Amino acid sequence: MLNSYFNKSLALSSIIFLVFSGLVFGAEQSAETFDRVNDFELLEEQGLGDINSLKTTINRSIDSKQRGLIDSLLEDDILLIPNSSDDNVGMYDPEDGTFLGLFITGFENFLTPICAITGPDSNIYISDQVADAIFVFDLEGNYLSTYADYSDGLNNIRGIDFRGDHLFVTSGDDYVAEFDGPHSRLTDFINDGSDPFDIMFLEDGRALLSDIQGSSDNVRLYNSDGSLIEQLFSISFPEQIQIDLLDPGAFLNASFSGNQVTNFKLDGSIHQVTPWNSGRGSYRLGNGNLLVTSGDGVFEIEPVTGIIIEQKTMGSARFIELYTADGQVGISDNMPKVPKSISLMQNYPNPFNAVTTIQYNLSEASYVVINIYNLLGRKIETLLDKEQPAGNHQVIWDAGKMSSGVYFYKIQAGISTETKKAILLK
Numbered sequence: 001m002l003n004s005y006f007n008k009s010l011a012l013s014s015i016i017f018l019v020f021s022g023l024v025f026g027a028e029q030s031a032e033t034f035d036r037v038n039d040f041e042l043l044e045e046q047g048l049g050d051i052n053s054l055k056t057t058i059n060r061s062i063d064s065k066q067r068g069l070i071d072s073l074l075e076d077d078i079l080l081i082p083n084s085s086d087d088n089v090g091m092y093d094p095e096d097g098t099f100l101g102l103f104i105t106g107f108e109n110f111l112t113p114i115c116a117i118t119g120p121d122s123n124i125y126i127s128d129q130v131a132d133a134i135f136v137f138d139l140e141g142n143y144l145s146t147y148a149d150y151s152d153g154l155n156n157i158r159g160i161d162f163r164g165d166h167l168f169v170t171s172g173d174d175y176v177a178e179f180d181g182p183h184s185r186l187t188d189f190i191n192d193g194s195d196p197f198d199i200m201f202l203e204d205g206r207a208l209l210s211d212i213q214g215s216s217d218n219v220r221l222y223n224s225d226g227s228l229i230e231q232l233f234s235i236s237f238p239e240q241i242q243i244d245l246l247d248p249g250a251f252l253n254a255s256f257s258g259n260q261v262t263n264f265k266l267d268g269s270i271h272q273v274t275p276w277n278s279g280r281g282s283y284r285l286g287n288g289n290l291l292v293t294s295g296d297g298v299f300e301i302e303p304v305t306g307i308i309i310e311q312k313t314m315g316s317a318r319f320i321e322l323y324t325a326d327g328q329v330g331i332s333d334n335m336p337k338v339p340k341s342i343s344l345m346q347n348y349p350n351p352f353n354a355v356t357t358i359q360y361n362l363s364e365a366s367y368v369v370i371n372i373y374n375l376l377g378r379k380i381e382t383l384l385d386k387e388q389p390a391g392n393h394q395v396i397w398d399a400g401k402m403s404s405g406v407y408f409y410k411i412q413a414g415i416s417t418e419t420k421k422a423i424l425l426k
Contacts, residue, residue, distance in 0.1 A: 078103075078323045079283060079291070081298055082113035082126065085316035089116050089126065089141075090298070092312065094322060095286035097300045099312045104141045109133070115159045115198075115240075115319040119167070124323070127160045127169065134160060134169065139417065145182065152185045153177070159198030159240065159319060163205060170196035176209070176226070189226045198319070200241045200251075210238035210253060219253055221266060232268040235260075240281040240319045246288060247271070254279035254292060261290060261306075275306035281320040293317035342366070344411050344418040347397070351423040358383070358409055359394040366413035370395060373408045383409070399424050 079092040080103060087110035091100040103116075104126075111130035119125050124137045125147060133149035134157070147167065148154055156172030168189055169177040176190035176199055190196065195213040202208070205224030211217060217236050221229040237257035244250040244263055250271060253262045261282045263272040274290060276282075281293040290303050297314040301307060343361040350356060358370065370384040380402070383395050397409070404426045410419040 080116040080124070080321050080323055081281065081293060082116055082318045083313070083315040084112040084114065084129070084318055085295075087111070087113065089113060089124075090313060090317075092291065092298065092320075094283070097285055097289070097291040097298070097310070097312050099298070104137060107135070107143060109135065109143075109146075113318065114157075115321065117160060117162065117321050118323050119162055120165050125160060125162075125167065127157050129157055132157060134167070147182050148177075148179055148185070152179075152183055158196070159200075159210075161199050161201050161207075163201045163207075168199055168201075168207075170199050170209075174213075190222060192228060194220065197238065198240050200243070208232075208241045208251065210241055212237050212239075217257075219262075219264070230268070232266070233262070233264060233270060235262060239279065242281070242283055242320065244284045246284050246286075252282045252284065252290075254282040256280060261292060272304070274301065274303055276301060280318050283320040283322070291320060293320060342368075342411055342413040342416045342418055344420060346420055347409065347422045351425040352399075353424070353426055354400040355396060355398050356422060357394055357396055358411075359392065360411055361392050362388060362390050362413055364414075365389050366416075368393075369412045371410050372397065372399075373410065374405070380407075388413075397422075 077094050078100065079094050079097075080089055081092060082089045087107065088105040089103045091103050092098065093100060103124075109128075109131060111128055114127045114129050116124055116126045119136070122139065123144060124139070126135050126137065128135065131149070132154045134147040136144045136147050138144055148169065154169060154171065154177065158170045158172070160167060160169050162168070165180070166186075167179045169179070171177060172195065174191065174193060174195050175188045176196050178186045178189040180186055190209065193213065194209065194211040197210045197212050200208045206229070207222045207224075209220045209222060211220055216234075217238060218231045218234045219238050219241065220231050223229055235253065235255045235258045238253050238255050240254050242252045244252050247263065250263050250265050253264065254276070255262065256278055259275065259277045259279065261274040261276050261279055262270055263274075264270050276290075276292050276294070278294045279292055280295075283291045284303075285291050285300065288303065289309060290301050291312075292299050292301055295316045298312040298317045300309045300312065302309060342363070345359040347356045347358045362368070366388060368384055368386065368388045369382070371379050372381040372383060374380050381397075383397055399407070402424055404424050407422050407424060408419055409422060410417060
């Protein structure tokens with residue numbers, strides 16, 4: 001799970017959890033904890049809408065918890081959506097689109113971030129259309145490096161995707177560039193006169209591409225060698241292509257000028273068209289609705305009529321990509337995974353009262369650090385910081401001095417890290 005959960009913007013989740021705790025443990029405790037996290041104004045400043053809307057969102061979430069969905073607001077999977085007007089990257093719940101906070105903010109080299117995907121090394125790669133660069137960040141939102149930029153001949157770049165350890169970059173200069181490493185550009189994967197805006201690879205190595213070349217705008221299917229198979233359907237100014245996770249074999253395309261989200265299959269058949277003005281990105285939420293983006297923000301809409309159910313955030317929102325707990329994105333599960341030297345188990349018991357056990361396995365001798373974080377991302381305790389041999393290990397966390405709530409424990413062994421959540425109930 002992204003360590004960016006550890007961001008002050010997660011005050012919303014904190015409020016929801018603490019208010020729910022008050023329902024369980026008494027109104028007096030609820031009032032006390034709610035005063036400590038009274039961050040409505042902060043949330044409003046971060047683009048979540050007005051106070052009444054925030055209260056409605058929180059009340060809905062409390063109702064969900066009363067139905068027994070205590071873990072639904074803290075999913076391990078996260079949607080990453082760049083905002084090119086505010087130059088940040090936000091996190092959203094893939095089940096209902098709830099805004100979870102900012103993964104990256106204040107990065108001075110952002111000019112127009114478009115697409116944020118997970119690489120085979122589990123880092124986050126973000127394309128920037130105006131900076132003509134691909135920036136790399138770790139799972140805590142820290143800038144690591146620039147993978148490629150204008151010095152590699154990139155210009156007006158848009159969507160990106162990995163196939164194995166090769167990165168593919170779409171460009172308004174009418175090509176899809178291919179890189180086999182940082183600043184190591186190969187012969188263009190596609191350079192056939194199309195104007196690619198996004199590319200998405202299938203499990204078999206073929207690729208879907210959105211082409212915005214004037215009067216011939218369309219969505220195309222390419223072979224694994226970059227040769228064109230066919231044009232699947234025509235649509236004005238297609239932007240992001242995304243898998244439809246709730247419709248096997250189907251995909252989604254958001255059309256900026258066509259003002260719609262198209263559900264289609266590889267034979268070119270169109271199963272559903274959802275009206276949506278100036279669409280850029282689209283994603284099928286776990287609840288069946290569509291999460292979509294435009295120059296006005298991020299919205300949850302009804303999948304048939306396009307009626308807005310709720311606006312999640314404001315700003316010029318772009319592509320929607322899924323970061324999963326195992327570091328893989330979309331359907332490219334055949335991508336080679338980076339070998340991990342650790343295996344972290346869920347703490348036991350969980351929920352727990354005061355004391356819990358954290359077990360883990362090391363496949364090789366490693367220097368191990370285990371830290372505890374609170375819901376606002378502050379490191380509150382280091383449980384372990386030393387070299388350990390390969391094998392099974394465990395550490396006891398005595399949280400007797402901590403207050404009830406959600407915490408996270410993170411283990412780092414060499415270059416490998418894992419994070420899980422623990423619930424303390426007193």
